[in-house]
Amino acid sequence: MVPRVIFGRGSFNQLSDILTPKRLGINAPFIFLVDDVFKSNSWLTSRIPLSYEDIIIYISAAEEPKTDQIDILVEEIIVNSKERPSGIIGIGGGTLLDIAKAVSIMLTNEGKAEDYQGWDLVKNEAIYHVGIPTISGTGAEVSRTTVLTGPERKLGINSDFTPFDQVVLDSELTKDVPKNQWFYTGMDCYIHCIESLQGTYLNAFSQSYGDMALELCKEIFLGDDLTNIEAQEKLMMASWHGGMSIVYSQVGVAHAMSYGLSYLLGTKHGIGNCIVFNHLDEFYPEGVKLFKEMKVKHDILLPQGICTDLSDKEFDIMIDVALNLVPLWENALGKNWKKTITRKKLKLLYKKM
Ligand code: NAD
Ligand code: ZN
Structure with missing residues (x-):
């Protein structure tokens, strides 16, 4: 189960309080994976608490997550971070939440994301990861899977390490969903x-x-x-x-x-x-x-x-x-x-x- 969850209109503003104690060091960034629908939405992005080497990576949700997309993202994060990140924060719908879960797993497990599609194949604990849904329905914020399309199949990485360590449920983030x-x-x-x-x-x-x-x-x-x-x-x-x-x-x-x-x-x-x-x-x-x-x-x-x-x-x-x-x-x-x-x-x- 997800061990920590906060619920409430405006609770997104508590993100800094939530993340600060989890920071591993000034060279260990928090990586925010954000649906690119918010790219020019300063109402949301100006409230993302960036410090030190933290970065935002905007990702399109036009297509569902793919295993090779996860491998490329993980590679990019490893190459660009001085130290292993303090955490991954996914902000978006099921697509971004699943990407955040998969990236946090693949930062501590060798090989390719496709190797872990199935049940209980993940060996090492994922890095700290937080899910912040901006559209409601999939249950990806609470589930023990991250659904990926690989070269051979569409199948989740189902494991005890998949669920988020923290979820922030702020319904205000869903106000502009078409x-x-x-x-x-x-x-x-x-x-x-x-x-x-x-x-x-x-x-x-x-x-x-x-x-x-x-x-x-x-x-x-x-x-x-x-x-x-x-x-x-x-x-x-x-x-x-x-x-x-x-x-x-x-x-x-x-x-x-x-x-x-x-x-x-x-x-x-x-x-x-x-x-x-x-x-x-x-x-x-x-x-x-x-x-x-x-x-x-x-x-x-x-x-x-x-x-x-x-x-x-x-x-x-x-x-x-x-x-x-x-x-x-x-x-x-x-x-x-x-x-x-x-x-x-x-x-x-x-x-x-
Ligand atoms: P999505 O994340 O694909 O987003 C759908 C569209 O809504 C996108 O265009 C996105 O940019 C837009 N959007 C999201 N939030 C918005 C906001 N606040 N304002 C305006 N636009 C917004 O949609 P989804 O239905 O949440 O997720 C589908 C994905 O979830 C699929 O990849 C599916 O496989 C996965 N899924 C996972 C689980 C799980 O347990 N892990 C369960 C069900 C589905
Ligand atoms: Zn479903």
């Missing part, structure tokens, strides 16, 4: 809840978090009486609880199929999950019904026909990626999932998208 992106990333949280709560891996621990997050999502996306500030604060907590729910269970069909879309077409996680989930009535009838209500309420039009021009070979690639995610299918449908899920069935579903 509406469509708010919906897609928020639905990632909603889908985490549905897949966790309907999964065979469910247990009381996971359920308690999932139930809370699902209630919050309903209030936020179907209710009418929240102020903007309340909605931002509640979505931040929903993301956290949804993330906690899947840490102790697993996601399901939407995530498995969305990984296929992402691997082949580069479709981003939030929107990809929405595109898939829209067609999963058979697996999650109630969840999909509510999702469609939320979509209408917020005037969201999802892209259609993204698989129309794909070749058989391309469908096969997506199907391979999806089918490889065995724990997700097992969680969704139980040990005998292969009886329900065939290549033909997945192809038919992808063709609808």
Whole structure:
């Protein structure tokens, strides 16, 4: 679990107090990895507490994180720092949070990021790392994984060293998220809840978090009486609880199929999950019904026909990626999932998208 978290509007201002005791020396910088959407946003960047050799590296979230991108960043940080950094601070959405987690791991572990994609392959403790979400939904701020696309697969570095040492939850940072992106990333949280709560891996621990997050999502996306500030604060907590729910269970069909879309077409996680989930009535009838209500309420039009021009070979690639995610299918449908899920069935579903 994340051992330290502060929550509150404006808590970003406490960053200096949080980091100062963690500084290892004047030559051991803090490295701030910041979504480049904030590059000319002095409201946020002027409050990043830089001292000594500390630096900000702006990174685009236009594409999801890749293993070789992590290797290049780590190399750049090693070459440019006099000493091993005091810490890595990720400021942004799931993309930047995952990059921060992966970089902090790869600064203390030899080899390439792709060597650590999987479960519990990380040998050495990561350097101190802090996560500061600026958009809510993925649960990346709380999870024990950092999802990376490598040469062979899209798979997380799942380990006890992956979670942040400190998280700062300041909902004010999410105030300028564009509406469509708010919906897609928020639905990632909603889908985490549905897949966790309907999964065979469910247990009381996971359920308690999932139930809370699902209630919050309903209030936020179907209710009418929240102020903007309340909605931002509640979505931040929903993301956290949804993330906690899947840490102790697993996601399901939407995530498995969305990984296929992402691997082949580069479709981003939030929107990809929405595109898939829209067609999963058979697996999650109630969840999909509510999702469609939320979509209408917020005037969201999802892209259609993204698989129309794909070749058989391309469908096969997506199907391979999806089918490889065995724990997700097992969680969704139980040990005998292969009886329900065939290549033909997945192809038919992808063709609808
Ligand atoms: P994101 O980080 O990709 O950002 C989406 C868009 O929103 C970007 O254009 C970004 O610049 C913009 N944005 C972010 N904050 C903003 C703000 N405050 N104002 C204006 N624009 C802002 O989106 P995401 O949905 O949070 O993250 C998706 C990523 O998270 C994927 O790479 C996915 O694999 C990963 N993920 C990780 C986990 C995990 O447990 N580690 C879980 C789910 C998803
Ligand atoms: Zn997700």
